[in-house]
Amino acid sequence: GVKESHQMTIFRIIAAILHLGNLEIQAERDGETCSVSSEDEHLNNFCGLLGVELSQMQHWLCHRK
Numbered sequence: 001g002v003k004e005s006h007q008m009t010i011f012r013i014i015a016a017i018l019h020l021g022n023l024e025i026q027a028e029r030d031g032e033t034c035s036v037s038s039e040d041e042h043l044n045n046f047c048g049l050l051g052v053e054l055s056q057m058q059h060w061l062c063h064r065k
Contacts, residue, residue, distance in 0.1 A: 016049040025061070034062045 002010075019042040025034050036043055036058050047054045 012049050016046050019043075019046040019049070023061070036061055 022042040023036060023046070024040060024042075025036055027034050038054060038058055043054065043058065046052075047057050
């Protein structure tokens with residue numbers, strides 16, 4: 001009963017969440033900070049699926065605010 005366009009949107013969001021779960025976050029300075037490689041294929045796929053900017057997502061995954 002769900003339109004095909006809605007199904008594709010739901011699948012895209014689920015795929016992005018699954019890629020986010022596979023993202024490798026590296027701890028730095030005794031666990032005080034962290035970083036995510038811009039070369040990480042899962043980050044690239046996540047950003048592509050949701051249409052968000054890679055550098056911004058890379059920054060905000062590692063900073064609280």
